[in-house]
Amino acid sequence: MRLRSAIAGVLLCLSIAGPAQAEPAAVDAAALARIAQPPLGLPPVPLPADNPPSAAKIALGRKLFFDRRLSHNGTMSCAMCHVPEQGFTNNELATPIGVEGRGLRRNAPTILNVAYQKRLFHDGRETALETQVISPLLAPDEMANPSIGYVIDKIAGLPDYAGLFERAFGAGPAIGRLGQAIASWERSLLAADASFDRWYYGGEAAALGERQRQGYDLFIGKAGCAQCHPVGEDAALFTDGAFHNTGLGYHADEVAARTTAPVPVEIAPGRTVMVDRKAVESVGLPRLTDLGRHEVTLDPADLWRFKTPSLRNVALTAPYMHDGSLRSLEAVVRFYDRGAVPHEALDPMIRPLGLGEDEIAALVAFLESLTSVDVGALIADARSAPVGN
Amino acid sequence: MTRTLLALCGLTLVLALGGSPALADETCQSPYMAKITGQEEYVYVWTLGVQGLGDGSDKLVTVDVRPGSSSYGKVVASTSVGGRHEAHHGGLTDDRRQLWVSGLDTSKIFIFDVAADPGKPKLVKTIDDFEKASGGVVGPHGAYALPGRMLISGLSNNKDHGGRTALVEYSNEGKHIATHWMPTAEDSNGAKIESVADGYGYDARVLPRKNVMLSTSFTGWSNYMMDFGKMLQDADAMKRFGQTAVLWDFHARTPKKVFHVPGAPLEVRWAWGPRNNYAFTTTALTSQLWLIYEDEAGEWQAKAVADIGDPSKIPLPVDISLSADDSLLWIDSFMDGTVRAFDVSDPHQPKQVYEKVIGKQLNMVSQSWDGERLYFTTSLLANWDKKGADNEQFVKAYDWDGTELKHRFSIDFNEAGLGRPHIMRFGAKSLYSN
Numbered sequence: 001m002r003l004r005s006a007i008a009g010v011l012l013c014l015s016i017a018g019p020a021q022a023e024p025a026a027v028d029a030a031a032l033a034r035i036a037q038p039p040l041g042l043p044p045v046p047l048p049a050d051n052p053p054s055a056a057k058i059a060l061g062r063k064l065f066f067d068r069r070l071s072h073n074g075t076m077s078c079a080m081c082h083v084p085e086q087g088f089t090n091n092e093l094a095t096p097i098g099v100e101g102r103g104l105r106r107n108a109p110t111i112l113n114v115a116y117q118k119r120l121f122h123d124g125r126e127t128a129l130e131t132q133v134i135s136p137l138l139a140p141d142e143m144a145n146p147s148i149g150y151v152i153d154k155i156a157g158l159p160d161y162a163g164l165f166e167r168a169f170g171a172g173p174a175i176g177r178l179g180q181a182i183a184s185w186e187r188s189l190l191a192a193d194a195s196f197d198r199w200y201y202g203g204e205a206a207a208l209g210e211r212q213r214q215g216y217d218l219f220i221g222k223a224g225c226a227q228c229h230p231v232g233e234d235a236a237l238f239t240d241g242a243f244h245n246t247g248l249g250y251h252a253d254e255v256a257a258r259t260t261a262p263v264p265v266e267i268a269p270g271r272t273v274m275v276d277r278k279a280v281e282s283v284g285l286p287r288l289t290d291l292g293r294h295e296v297t298l299d300p301a302d303l304w305r306f307k308t309p310s311l312r313n314v315a316l317t318a319p320y321m322h323d324g325s326l327r328s329l330e331a332v333v334r335f336y337d338r339g340a341v342p343h344e345a346l347d348p349m350i351r352p353l354g355l356g357e358d359e360i361a362a363l364v365a366f367l368e369s370l371t372s373v374d375v376g377a378l379i380a381d382a383r384s385a386p387v388g389n
Numbered sequence: 390m391t392r393t394l395l396a397l398c399g400l401t402l403v404l405a406l407g408g409s410p411a412l413a414d415e416t417c418q419s420p421y422m423a424k425i426t427g428q429e430e431y432v433y434v435w436t437l438g439v440q441g442l443g444d445g446s447d448k449l450v451t452v453d454v455r456p457g458s459s460s461y462g463k464v465v466a467s468t469s470v471g472g473r474h475e476a477h478h479g480g481l482t483d484d485r486r487q488l489w490v491s492g493l494d495t496s497k498i499f500i501f502d503v504a505a506d507p508g509k510p511k512l513v514k515t516i517d518d519f520e521k522a523s524g525g526v527v528g529p530h531g532a533y534a535l536p537g538r539m540l541i542s543g544l545s546n547n548k549d550h551g552g553r554t555a556l557v558e559y560s561n562e563g564k565h566i567a568t569h570w571m572p573t574a575e576d577s578n579g580a581k582i583e584s585v586a587d588g589y590g591y592d593a594r595v596l597p598r599k600n601v602m603l604s605t606s607f608t609g610w611s612n613y614m615m616d617f618g619k620m621l622q623d624a625d626a627m628k629r630f631g632q633t634a635v636l637w638d639f640h641a642r643t644p645k646k647v648f649h650v651p652g653a654p655l656e657v658r659w660a661w662g663p664r665n666n667y668a669f670t671t672t673a674l675t676s677q678l679w680l681i682y683e684d685e686a687g688e689w690q691a692k693a694v695a696d697i698g699d700p701s702k703i704p705l706p707v708d709i710s711l712s713a714d715d716s717l718l719w720i721d722s723f724m725d726g727t728v729r730a731f732d733v734s735d736p737h738q739p740k741q742v743y744e745k746v747i748g749k750q751l752n753m754v755s756q757s758w759d760g761e762r763l764y765f766t767t768s769l770l771a772n773w774d775k776k777g778a779d780n781e782q783f784v785k786a787y788d789w790d791g792t793e794l795k796h797r798f799s800i801d802f803n804e805a806g807l808g809r810p811h812i813m814r815f816g817a818k819s820l821y822s823n
Contacts, residue, residue: 068520068547073472073495075527075610083549092551093611094623100473100494101614101772265703266627267674268651273701275621279724282775284618319625327624387547389520 024055027384030377031058031188035115038190039374041197041312043235045115045187051130053184056168061185062381064178067388069158070151071099071143077388078136078182081108084382087316087375088112088189094324102141105290107324110317112378113310115187118241122306122322125296129183134175148175160388188381191313191372199369201234208369215366218359223336225363227349228308238311238370243293244347247340248321249304253289255341290323303345313375315368333363415755415815416713417658419534420597423485429757429815430455431465431507432764434784435490436808437476437771443806444469447476449490449501449510450807451816452784452800454762462786462798464805466509470499475614475771478812480532482539482561485820487513489532489539490812493770494614496520496527498541500563507816514563520547522565523557527610531592537561542593545610552589552609552629556642571604572635572644580635583691584649589631594657595639596668601689602639603668603681605654606631617773630674634681636689648691650679658711658718660736665715667736673707676700678720680736695739697729698722707769708753712760717742719754723769726751726781728794745794749779755813756789763787763794767802768809782809 024032035045035053047053064070068077081096082088088110090096095104106122120126126135136142137151145151155161156173165173168181196216198207208216220226229238262274293302306322320326326335337360339352355363415429431451438446451466474492481488486504491497498516505511516522519529528544538561543554553573558566572580573588580586589606596602607613608630612620620626632651635644652675659668667682678695697720698704704722711718711733718731718739728751730743753766765785768774774782782802787794802810 073474075494075496080550086549090549090611091625092549092609092629093615093626097550097611097615101475101616103616103619263622265621266624267700267703268630268632268672269628271651271675273703275703279702280618280621282618282777282779283616283724283773284621285616285776324623324625387520387525389518389547 028055039193041192057184061181062385066385084379098142099144130179195369215362239308243305422534425817431816483534491529493528550610554590580644602637671706766810
């Protein structure tokens with residue numbers, strides 16, 4: 001019922017504002033303002049010369065992002081895997097599910113602050129938000145469209161899109177413009193001004209508690225996290241944008257995948273049974289390996305290397321790592337503390353850390369201080385677009 | 390207004406049939422539905438298309454079960470709806486002229502006319518704006534006859550493909566009437582919550598005599614569409630299963646009580662007897678039989694009354710079928726391909742009295758009103774069914790003589806290039822010939 005009234009409210013707003021009005025809606029104006037002046041702790045937003053943001057592009061991009069008709073059978077929108085209320089990723093699944101239930105190998109990254117990512121996807125195979133959209137539209141396990149032409153024809157035929165591309169670009173639907181519109185909206189999803197930012201960049205000494213400050217010291221010191229998740233002088237993305245082998249993917253493919261041990265299955269909250277692995281395998285497709293960056297470059301040195309993710313808003317984006325195999329921040333910190341199974345390709349920075357229990361808790365507390373105060377506003381921005389059915 | 394009218398209609402129907410729920414030929418059907426007076430003549434099987442098999446599309450398959458017919462035990466008609474929609478459940482309208490079957494994936498509802506030629510159902514209407522009309526419900530599941538309308542329980546929603554969902558009512562003409570969201574902790578809609586209110590849905594069935602409806606809870610689109618083996622190993626996904634059954638004030642359509650029934654309670658079966666104020670449900674993951682009953686004080690309660698197989702092996706009980714005299718409950722479990730019969734004449738102390746392996750996997754069971762014939766199908770969900778050689782897909786018919794199930798016929802749906810058979814509904818010419 002709340003859903004219905006929310007949708008009705010949105011429809012009301014749209015009919016009052018009217019898509020043809022010259023005055024941008026408040027939500028689009030706010031998005032533009034965020035791009036022009038990102039919140040505390042973020043650097044200026046890099047903008048492609050051929051796609052300056054505009055209110056009309058942002059509004060169109062948002063609408064497209066929430067439109068399930070963009071998939072072949074009308075079930076998947078981009079937002080089904082990048083759910084606003086779930087940190088713009090999916091908290092309910094290790095790896096998401098696409099058209100007809102086809103399973104993906106990889107965890108959906110958040111699209112918060114994606115504007116700063118120089119290489120997209122866990123393996124960095126894409127280089128611009130404008131072109132990134134093509135992958136999910138065509139991937140058989142995501143939106144499964146038969147072709148780009150099919151998608152564009154479909155949009156061109158939908159009455160609720162009449163005039164929207166023209167207003168944003170002065171020309172009708174085309175894949176380049178579709179990518180530009182979605183990218184423009186994604187660029188506006190800037191979420192910083194966290195407790196950490198107020199403490200570190202805002203000079204608010206009380207913004208971080210003692211435990212969080214202890215965690216920060218470990219992060220840049222003993223635990224060595226900032227080597228790959230760096231903190232800059234004026235801004236921080238908490239990623240070096242590079243690819244590393246943390247040992248997690250190697251372990252999953254080369255060690256865990258060979259086990260014959262029973263599978264723990266939680267059949268009800270707090271009730272776990274150990275199920276014969278053969279029984280589980282009888283109802284499952286074979287597991288696929290994930291060689292990370294190597295799948296793009298084919299360079300043996302890139303085996304199991306994955307892109308360092310930003311740690312901003314990380315408390316909202318569980319489960320973690322490229323395969324969603326770690327379910328809590330504590331599990332991630334314990335993973336680093338253990339230091340991975342030794343093997344040749346392992347990043348030398350990954351080694352046992354010898355952290356105490358209080359240090360683990362402090363690191364987790366620090367990671368939790370990276371949650372932006374603006375996320376609620378971004379969810380509201382996102383949900384100002386009705387779900388397209 | 391409409392609600393009062395509806396209440397009156399329900400009452401009239403019940404009165405017209407002599408104060409007890411209307412008899413139905415197939416047990417476990419809506420008491421508001423017309424009945425076949427003789428034996429079932431056709432079994433309609435809503436079948437999932439399989440990529441690369443035949444036309445790959447979901448289809449309604451008609452099996453001839455007329456005794457003595459030259460095509461007895463054979464497929465006599467098959468109508469594809471085009472594309473795969475995760476064919477699952479469906480039901481007949483109160484007048485039994487239409488069979489509504491739906492797709493859990495695309496949320497389309499296909500309406501077949503089964504009256505004009507019961508041996509060859511015809512697709513007459515497709516509802517393709519269910520999500521929009523319902524205000525965001527995904528995965529129309531059952532289609533349960535109410536007077537002049539259909540009650541459709543959803544499984545998911547279009548915001549996140551999670552388990553929060555609603556009950557949706559349509560007129561028999563295919564028009565959306567109302568959407569009732571499941572109660573949640575934040576929006577309980579006045580319901581008393583025993584432990585949690587997850588807002589999930591699965592089945593919904595009515596006991597008109599007591600003005601109550603019972604709904605159960607499964608899981609959202611992401612889980613029911615996912616590879617089963619993958620899901621069992623995804624600890625986050627496993628957290629997203631229903632743990633509730635909701636008792637509703639049927640006429641007001643408001644939830645009264647949210648029972649705590651962990652492990653995904655699925656099918657609901659109200660007892661038929663005029664004084665039997667109880668229903669059964671089974672939990673898929675925890676493999677238990679639950680009783681939801683009105684106690685001496687007039688309060689509704691829920692309790693587990695039996696284990697089904699060895700719960701630690703997750704036999705996964707799925708469909709259940711209660712005999713017309715409320716004495717025997719058939720329970721299919723998917724993983725071990727087994728049907729078990731429980732003596733439930735004392736509903737508080739069910740006892741297993743029989744079991745038989747029907748195949749490598751097993752899902753639905755439908756029994757005739759006289760309890761003498763049982764029909765089985767194999768498919769649970771496209772991506773949950775077993776893989777490779779274990780992926781048997783069949784319709785099998787058996788006779789029950791009170792002690793033994795005797796095989797009558799099998800149809801191999803893989804070999805026939807049809808797909809994965811799921812729900813079955815009965816049809817007969819006699820219904821429409823005066």
